[in-house]
Every structure is written in C-alpha cells, then in structure tokens.
Amino acid sequence: MGMYQSIGTASANAVDRLMAALVSGLELEFGRGAGEALAHRFLEAEEADFCWDARIEERWIGAYERTDGEEFELDRIAICGRLDGKWFCATMIVDGDGQAHGMVGCRQFTSRVRARDAMLHAH
Known part of the structure; x- marks a missing residue:
C-alpha cells in the first residue's frame, strides 16, 4: 500500500519561469x-x-x-511534475531527510493527467 501526497513544492509555472531564468x-x-x-x-547532468x-x-x-x-534507509518515491514544459513521472530514491539520492526511471507524458496516473500506478 502506498501513501499519496499532493505537495505543491513547485507549480508548473514556477518551474517554467526557473527554466526561462x-x-x-x-x-x-x-x-x-x-x-x-x-x-x-x-538538466541532463x-x-x-x-x-x-x-x-x-x-x-x-x-x-x-x-x-x-549502508546504515541509513532509503525509500522509493513515485513523483509527477513538470519540467522544461513537459509532464513527467519518475521513481526516486530518497533518504529520510527528503533528499534525493538518485532516480530509477523517468517517463514523459503529454498531460498532467497521464503523468499523475502513471505515478499512482507505479510499483
């Protein structure tokens, strides 16, 4: 069973402005x-x-x-968001402090609905 959370750390417009800047x-x-x-x-690096x-x-x-x-535990977290004008779903490796340690996979989608659906069905 997974926990789902809408966090709003970055709105799509804020990320697009970040890229423009x-x-x-x-x-x-x-x-x-x-x-x-x-x-x-x-972005690639x-x-x-x-x-x-x-x-x-x-x-x-x-x-x-x-x-x-390693002595500390890591979690797998499915995320969805928007980066460089594209919606994505990714599986991240994250520590207990909320710091990303890596990404297992990332797929791009044509809409937020499809990216969110992929996140909700990730395993």
Missing part, C-alpha cells in the same frame, strides 16, 4: 543561442535533483533494498 542567465554569460543548449546540459525539485505530487512506493550495506 536559467536560459536567460546563461545567454548573458555565454551569448545568444548558447543558453538553451547549456540549460539542457545542466542534474536530472534527478531537477525532477525532485519540480515534483508536484508524490507517492511512497516502499523501501529501497540496498546491497552496499
């Missing part, structure tokens, strides 16, 4: 046309953190089974 700042620094490409590089921060809803799936013998 990132692109704008990079264009000021590196020139027109370079900002968008560099912003996408930043830090995808798990960006997705975690852009989540709108989350659902606890269960404990993450570790094989490396």
Whole structure:
C-alpha cells in the first residue's frame, strides 16, 4: 500500500519561469543561442535533483533494498511534475531527510493527467 501526497513544492509555472531564468542567465554569460543548449546540459547532468525539485505530487512506493550495506534507509518515491514544459513521472530514491539520492526511471507524458496516473500506478 502506498501513501499519496499532493505537495505543491513547485507549480508548473514556477518551474517554467526557473527554466526561462536559467536560459536567460546563461545567454548573458555565454551569448545568444548558447543558453538553451547549456540549460539542457545542466538538466541532463542534474536530472534527478531537477525532477525532485519540480515534483508536484508524490507517492511512497516502499523501501529501497540496498546491497552496499549502508546504515541509513532509503525509500522509493513515485513523483509527477513538470519540467522544461513537459509532464513527467519518475521513481526516486530518497533518504529520510527528503533528499534525493538518485532516480530509477523517468517517463514523459503529454498531460498532467497521464503523468499523475502513471505515478499512482507505479510499483
């Protein structure tokens, strides 16, 4: 059984504004046309953190089974949100302090309804 929570840490408009500001700042620094490409590089390099921060809803799936013998526990959390104008559903690995440690998978969707449905059915 999973717990579902609408958290609203970032609205879709706020995340879109964040991307626009990132692109704008990079264009000021590196020139027109370079900002968008560099912003996408930043997204690729830090995808798990960006997705975690852009989540709108989350659902606890269960404990993450570790094989490396670490002493702290991690959880699997299904999230949905919007990043760079696209809706997504992802499965995150998160510690007890709410810090993302990685992303197991991420799929993009054409609507919030489809992304939310995928989150609710993730296992």
